Amino acid sequence: PTLGVLMLALGLVGIGLVPVTIALVVLAIPPILATTYAGIQSVGDETVDAARGVGMTETQIAWRVEVPIALPIIIGGLRNASLQVVSTATIAAYAGLGGLGRYLFDGLATLQYDQVVAGAIVLAVLAVAIDLALAGVQRLLVSPGVDGREAGNRPTTLRPAGQPAGTPAG
Template sequence: MSLAYLLDSANWAFSDPSGFPQRILEHLGYTAIALAIGFVIAFPIGLLIGHTGRGSIVAINLGNAGRALPTLGVLMLALALVGIGLVPVTIALVVLAIPPILATTYAGVQAVPDATVDAARGVGMTGSQIAWRVEVPIALPIIVGGLRNAALQVVSTATIAAYVGLGGLGRYLFDGLATLEYDQVVAGAIVIAVLAVVVDLTLAGMQRLLVAPTG
């Protein structure tokens, strides 16, 4: 199949609202909003459960349930409840982002050695100080790994925004299929795949910078 659509410089013009640069920015915008909201919800819950050791069964079950939910089904439900627009798309993507962030935050904090926590408590640290100054820094590699997992899933699924008439790279898939322009579909799929890899590599680089090697 021809890659003429992908390689056409006219489709890469920044001034074109339907060109690749604008669609990529829209796609990243949907992804960033969902990840930010998902992190604000999931990280404190995971930290609290990991720190206190209470509610772990509930967290695990909710995380598994969240992974099992079909994103398109959640989108349809959100559409029925709040109507068309960015809100239902964001809800569907947030539901997708929460489980990996919640699970890895809980697992990372829970994995901090008891001896380390006891030593921190022995020098007079409070519970919140132990959580933020001891447990979170030690658990950071696992937490960032969960964020990478969530980002990869969300950026790959943000194409659903086009399903409700919004922008993003999903426009190439839905519009191309509607008009039988398969060059457009292939081009969109390739750009989405490359974008997902770039996002993952970027977060991997951030992970290496945040988690400095010891020794």
């Protein structure tokens, strides 16, 4: 699909950075929109009702309740989109631009497969580095209580007040 969008953009805009940018943005939009929608839909109705019950406006509910709860899913979509864009950015070489795609296209054209493999390895390392960086951003932005990082510290069953955490509920 990206190559088709690139060809359409090349026909409309011409050779250069603009058609490649258009193609990559078109590629990135669906996973971001889909995961944002899924994340907001995953917020429980009882949570939204509780926010309304304490007097929050719809805007406050969206930005103070729904988005923070949906943030792990939203960032997952951003990570997915960034990996797709990084791995597909090699098409820039097809449109006359340089970049890592130049190693792939030139290596294939001259049957120098070592050059193709080297370009692919560098591209894979770049994609993993970007994913790890975004995972770090996710750890900074998402509350530990929302993504379950501290789920092992919370009891899973209800027990009477004053009963120690290690004893079964009666």
